[in-house]
Structure formats: structure tokens, C-alpha cells
Amino acid sequence: MKKGLLKENKVLKINLLYILSILPLIIYSYYKNGFLAFHNGFMSFFPSLQYLIIPIIIIALSYVFETYYYLVIKKDEDMHNVINSVVPYTNALCYLVCGPLDRLYITIPLIIILDIIIKFIDTKFSINQIALFKCLLFVLLNLLGMYNNSNMYELNVTVNSNLTSYFIGNVVGEIGTTSILFSLIGLAILLFNKYYKKEIPIVTILSYAIVCVIIYFFTDLNFKQILINTMASGFVFATIFVAPLSVATPVVKTGTIIYSLLFGILSAIIVNATNFYLGIYILILILSLLTPLFNKFKLAIA
Amino acid sequence: MVLLKLTYEFDNDEKKLDIEKFECLDPENITIYTREGDTIYVATGDYVYINQLIKESTSGIKTYATISGKVKVEEGQIKVINDKTNSTLVSEEALDKIDDIRKDIIIKSCENLGIEYENKLIASHLKENNKLIVVNAMDIEPYQFNNNYQFQDNITALLTTLELLSNKFNVNAYLLLNKYDDNNIDAVKKVIDKYPNIIFKIIEDVYPYTTNQCVARKYFKDYTYNDILFLDTFALYKIYVALKEGLPVSERYLTVILNDAERVAVVNAKYGANIGTIIKDIIKIDTKDKDIYLNNFMRKVKCANIDSLIITDNIKTIFIMNHEEQKSSKCIKCGKCVEICPVKINPLADKLDPSCIRCGLCNYVCPANINLNNKEK
Numbered sequence: 001m002k003k004g005l006l007k008e009n010k011v012l013k014i015n016l017l018y019i020l021s022i023l024p025l026i027i028y029s030y031y032k033n034g035f036l037a038f039h040n041g042f043m044s045f046f047p048s049l050q051y052l053i054i055p056i057i058i059i060a061l062s063y064v065f066e067t068y069y070y071l072v073i074k075k076d077e078d079m080h081n082v083i084n085s086v087v088p089y090t091n092a093l094c095y096l097v098c099g100p101l102d103r104l105y106i107t108i109p110l111i112i113i114l115d116i117i118i119k120f121i122d123t124k125f126s127i128n129q130i131a132l133f134k135c136l137l138f139v140l141l142n143l144l145g146m147y148n149n150s151n152m153y154e155l156n157v158t159v160n161s162n163l164t165s166y167f168i169g170n171v172v173g174e175i176g177t178t179s180i181l182f183s184l185i186g187l188a189i190l191l192f193n194k195y196y197k198k199e200i201p202i203v204t205i206l207s208y209a210i211v212c213v214i215i216y217f218f219t220d221l222n223f224k225q226i227l228i229n230t231m232a233s234g235f236v237f238a239t240i241f242v243a244p245l246s247v248a249t250p251v252v253k254t255g256t257i258i259y260s261l262l263f264g265i266l267s268a269i270i271v272n273a274t275n276f277y278l279g280i281y282i283l284i285l286i287l288s289l290l291t292p293l294f295n296k297f298k299l300a301i302a
Numbered sequence: 303m304v305l306l307k308l309t310y311e312f313d314n315d316e317k318k319l320d321i322e323k324f325e326c327l328d329p330e331n332i333t334i335y336t337r338e339g340d341t342i343y344v345a346t347g348d349y350v351y352i353n354q355l356i357k358e359s360t361s362g363i364k365t366y367a368t369i370s371g372k373v374k375v376e377e378g379q380i381k382v383i384n385d386k387t388n389s390t391l392v393s394e395e396a397l398d399k400i401d402d403i404r405k406d407i408i409i410k411s412c413e414n415l416g417i418e419y420e421n422k423l424i425a426s427h428l429k430e431n432n433k434l435i436v437v438n439a440m441d442i443e444p445y446q447f448n449n450n451y452q453f454q455d456n457i458t459a460l461l462t463t464l465e466l467l468s469n470k471f472n473v474n475a476y477l478l479l480n481k482y483d484d485n486n487i488d489a490v491k492k493v494i495d496k497y498p499n500i501i502f503k504i505i506e507d508v509y510p511y512t513t514n515q516c517v518a519r520k521y522f523k524d525y526t527y528n529d530i531l532f533l534d535t536f537a538l539y540k541i542y543v544a545l546k547e548g549l550p551v552s553e554r555y556l557t558v559i560l561n562d563a564e565r566v567a568v569v570n571a572k573y574g575a576n577i578g579t580i581i582k583d584i585i586k587i588d589t590k591d592k593d594i595y596l597n598n599f600m601r602k603v604k605c606a607n608i609d610s611l612i613i614t615d616n617i618k619t620i621f622i623m624n625h626e627e628q629k630s631s632k633c634i635k636c637g638k639c640v641e642i643c644p645v646k647i648n649p650l651a652d653k654l655d656p657s658c659i660r661c662g663l664c665n666y667v668c669p670a671n672i673n674l675n676n677k678e679k
Contacts, residue, residue: 005445005562005599006623010669011631084631084670126635195636195669251637251650295648 011084014195018089019059021189022241025096025176026055033100033175037152051175054104058095058111062088065112069119086247087115093241094133096176097234097281100151102141110137128248128288130241134281149173163224166231177237187240199253200244200260207264208235215272226272233277235267238284248288255294259287321447324569324584327553328388332574333612334365334380342380348373350382352390353549362423364416368552368572382574391549400462400545405470411544418615419537420514428471433529434522435467437538440480440505440512441557443598446619447568448555449535453479453486456539461490461497463542468499475500478517480507510644510661536615556580557619559599560587577611577620587622595621600662602628602673630671639664639674649674 034048066082094111111133118129141147148155150172161171169179177183190196212226221229230236243249243263250256263283270279336342339360344350350367357365357380371385397403403411413425437460441449453460461477468475479487481504494502503521510516514532522530533541540551558567558581567585581587594605599621605611611620639649642663647655649664654677664674 005559005621006595006626006628007666007668007671008626009629009631009671011634014634014636014669078629080629081631086634195634195638197637246637247635249635249637251635251640252648253637253641256637 009080009084010195011086014193015084015086015089017189017193018086018196019092021186021193022089022092022096022176024182024185024189025179025237026052026092028169028179028182029096029176032169032178033151033153040153040157042152042156051100055092055095058091058108059088061108061112062091062115065115069115090129090245090247091115093130093245096237097130097134097174097242098137099141099147099149100154100175101148102137103146106140106144106146107137110140126248126288126291128242128245128284130245131281131284131288135278135285138278138281163227163231166228171232173232174234177234180231180236183236183240190240195246197244197246197249197256199256200249200263201239203257203260204239204243204264204267207261208239208268211265211268212272215268219272221272229271229275233271233280235271235280238267238280239263242281243284243287245288248291250291250294250297252295252297254297255291258297259291259294263287319563319566322565322567322585323451324567324580326569326571326575326580326584328386329369329384329572329575329579331371331381331383331576332367332369332572333576334382334574335612336378336380342375344373344375344380346373346375352388352552354391356380356382358416361421362416363418363421364550365573366415366550366552368574396547396549397545400466400542403466403470403545408467408470408541408545411548412541415540415544415550417537417540417544417550419533424531424533424537424541427531428467432471432473432531434473434525435464435471435475435531435533436514436517436522437464437475437477437533437535438512438514438517439478439486439535440483440507442510442512442514442534443619444509445559445563445566445599445621446557447566448557448618450483450486451555451568451570452535452539453483454489456535456542457486457489458493459542459546460535460538461493461500463538463545465497465499466545467541476521477502478505478512479503480505480512482507510659510663513659513661515657515659516644554613554615556613556617558585558587559619559621561622561624571613573613575613576609577613577617578609580613581608581620581622589622591625593623593625593628595623598662599623600666601660601675602662602665628671630673633670633672636669638667638669642667653678 030051034051037043038045038048063082066085066087070076070081091111098107114129114133118127154172159171165171167180169182171178187201191198215221216223216226250259266283267280270276270283334356336357341358343355343357350373351370352367354367355364356367367382369382369384370387370389371383374381374383409425409428412428417424439449439453441447464475464477477500479490487504490502494500505512515527518527518530536554543549543551553570553572556569556571558569569580569584571580581589589608594608596603596605596617597619611617633650643649644661645657645659647658660675662675668674
């Protein structure tokens, strides 16, 4: 006998599982960007804690903003939408794609502004908030001449960049995107969430791998270079956390598979042919905007 | 041609459930709701007999008194107060056997009594585009046992009627039973040789695979849905009674489920009897602080006041659930509703696709508790 004929609202549980999946990355980002710098004397103790405190502040601020939006703007007294909001998770992801020394007075308002933009236009388009945030932040910081992917520790020492350090994440990069290992731990947690669109990372990685094999045979790139390009580009983080963001991906199976195939194939080309790693986020942004189109593909019924 | 995907298998095997059986064949009163345009044949103070015509809808569906007593016509409803005399109108058309009734008499009998199934008059279907008869003797919706009991109680009558229809209208006749319905399957197997025109088929009980639209697509690909006369056990029984007695059927089965099938009851009750009274006084379930869902819990059709519910053809199951706030939140676009949809439409679209069979599976799998069925086609 199946128990529980009426199902409960599971969105809160789903969102908590999403947040749980990025906790290993947040903890590692504190170790990499804060603890190492503090331990080696490049940063004092309290500033080093910012990499633990800021994500908490961002998640808390997201709830405050959601409360304001639903209570004051939408005049909805029911707090259900606030509690079940996916925004704290996406905002925490936005934090992870920031540079380690990015200024808070730019990043936090940008996150809030994006929330507002998404709230008003996302009914027609499915915009991937994290990809949009990453692109805007990159452009903004470049314009201000403040773009830097190194943290305080990496600015002062020479960082070893062999395959193992790429895998662990001990390389220059955004706050939480460098570690392949911790991204994979996050993926393992996400796989417990049956609402996570696992076909996106699976199809993406397979199609990416196929294109990489073609690149290997038809170009001068060797296996190690391809592997380093892949690990250094943030492709794994984007594939696991950004591309499958359910609110900005197709709901139709065929559409989801086409979305993933395009993402895998094009990102393999971007990563290995251009070295323009921001291209991955631009690609996700474009693909998410095309989501209504992908939703028109009907699945051949089994 | 669209094929179907198997979806949810609800474990509603009767053997695993302790089903209680009740009767409500002599209610204190019955109620018949009326709509604008209905022709009403009685007035306040009239005395009516069982089987006397009370009203006819604009589409030709007729409603008869199921008890005898005094009539009270009110705004939007007619009440018959039972005088417990059990006086009934005797039909002149009562027959001993129905084996050799003419085709035109069959149509006339169904027409006279306005027998319908799924809001379509059976007589007009028999006259116009009848190429195949399919009796879907399964209880289509999860946790429903009406057809099961109806079939058990009237197996010979039903098979005889189906054989007659097949014979007289010169069309194939299919009888479908679900594979878990062991008792009825065994009973049919023993006698099916006597009915050479009936093709007996056992079908997987996977919801909503057993709905008529799905059955048509899966098993009768050579026919369009409108070519097939689909009947359930009860509609076939109505035809039988119309042919044999020349009278309408005055009672039907209703399944009542408490919580997660803690209690399952099947009630044979008179049309128009108050469901609230049946549940409280006969089945003895207290509905205070409970949520009431009609027919299919997945469709989330909630009933605000059980005391206004009466036995009709449209109410087949009542789910009485502990009160829980069923709050919905914003869609997270997980795609589970699209994945589960047996007819492969997108339930998230602003308007429901016309091919939607309103099975409610999209509601059932939605993690955000959104009622996706609650849209116009």
C-alpha cells in the first residue's frame, strides 16, 4: 500500500539539499582563500573568516529580500513562497563565481538587482541568474580595472599547478569553482535529489568528452592539455551547478537533452579552442534564453 | 499515432484491502439538483413513485425518483421525502429473457430512459457511429472498487447484454478486466465460452493506462475514439435493466476511502441520497476537520461541504483525508509533470492541451503542490 496519498510540498527540502550540495565548496573556499592566507600571514584572522561569513550573509539577505518582495510588493501574507524560494541557493552560487577579492559593494547589490530583474522578466524567459551574474560581474570589474582571480595567498606565493592541484582546486580561480573534487562531492549530494536534472551533467559530460576526443585527434592539443583546460575553465562547476539550474532549463526531456548536447559540444570548443572561459557562462545564458524553444520539442513516446 | 507510456502502479489490489460493504437503499429523502433549462415534471406536494420521471436535462439525460414519497420543489433542487411505502411504477416492457431483443428496441429502451455514459447518450452512439463496443470493466481510478462489485454481483446479466449488443449491432465486443481482479477473471473464464461474440482481454492495472482514451490508443489503434462505444460495468448494467425491466437503475456503488486507505468502504446507495448522511450515519466516519476530495485524490477536487453532496453518476469515490494545509509554491520547472504525463503534453502550458485526460498524475508528482489540472482546455 502506498502511504501518503496526498503529497506534501517538497520545495523546501529540495532547496535545502541544493544548499547542502554547495557547502563542501563553501568550506573549501574558506580554506583556499581565507585559511591559507591567514595561516601564511597574508591576512589577519577576522578578514579571513569573510569566506565563511559572506555566503551566510548572502543567504540571509536573500530571505530578507524575498520577505520584502512577497510581503510588501506582492502583498502576500503567506510566507510559503519565501520559505520555499530557490533564490538563496542561486545567490549563494552567484557568490561562488565571484573573484576572491571582489568588492562586496559591487557583488551584493548586483545580486539583489539581478533578483529584481529576474522576478520581473523571468515569467517569459528562463534566465539563468548565475550565468547572467557572472557575465555582468566580469564586464563590470573589467571596466573598473578591478578584475583579478587570485586571492591574497596566491598573490604572494607561486602556486603549483599540476594535475592534482587542479583536481583538488589549489589553483587560481573564482571563490568556489576551482575544485573538481568538491564539485564532485556536491554532485554526489545532488544525485540524492530526484528533482535535480541529472541528465544535464551526464549528457553534457558525454558530449564534451566526444568533442574532446575529436579535438585530440585533429589538433595539436595533447591529453594533458585538454584535461587541464577542462579543469581550469570552471566547466565542471558550471556543468554540475549552473547549467542544470532547474528554473532555467527545459522541462521537456528531448529539449533537456538537446540543451545538454549543445552545452557539452559548444563548451568543449570554447574551452579548448578559445581559452575564453567566460564563454561557458555566456553559452549557458544563451541556452537558457532559448529554453522556451527547447520546450517545444516533444519526446517520442516510448 | 501516439503510443502510451506506463505510469503509476497504485497498489489497490482488493485482496490487500479490507473492504467493508454497506447499503443505503431506503434513505430518508433524496435530492435532485436542477439547472436552468431542465424540464421538471413534478411540483411541490406531488406524490411520486419509484422510477417516476422527475426531470430531463437539455441534453436529454433523464432523472427518476429512486424512492416514493412527497415532492418539495425548491430553488435549484427537488426533494423527495421518503414515505417508506416502496411503491414503484411497473413497466409494461418487463421481459423474462433479453436474448433476442431487436436492434431498434434496444436503441429505443436506451433512448427512453436517457441512459448515458460520460455525459454522452448511449442511444445516439448506437444509432450513429458504432463500430466497436468496449466494456471497460475495470475501476479506472486508484482506490475505486465500484465496477469490481457491480461486475461480481451481475456477471451473467452483463455478459448476456454485451453478447446481445454485439450480435444485434454486428460489431466486435471487448470485455476488459484488470489483471489483479482475480475473482472476476476466474468467473468470466468459466462462462466466456457461452458468449462467442465477446473478446475477453486482461489488462495491466497501471494508472492511467486503464482510462478509456488510453485503452483506445493502446489497443484499438484502427479505430478513432469516437468510433468506439465505451461502457463501464455500470453503464452496461443500466442497459441490461432498461432491456429487462424497462426501468431505470435506482442505485449505484460509491467507494469511500478514509485517509491512506485506513478504511475502505463500498456503499450501494440510492441516487439522490445524501452522501454526508451515508458517511456519518452508515459508514460511521466523522468528517469534522477532514478534507474531502471527490473521485480522484490526484485531481485535487476538494469539496467544501459534504452535506450538499448526493449520489449521482459523477461522484464515484470520496476521499476523506486528515486536514493538511496543501500550500503550493512557485514552479521550480523540475519537469516531473511533463515526464509523467501519459499523453505527453506539457501541463505547464497556460492552457491545457485538448488531449489532456485529467488523470491528475502531474498534480501528484509536482513537488511544489501546484494544481496543474485546474485549468481550462
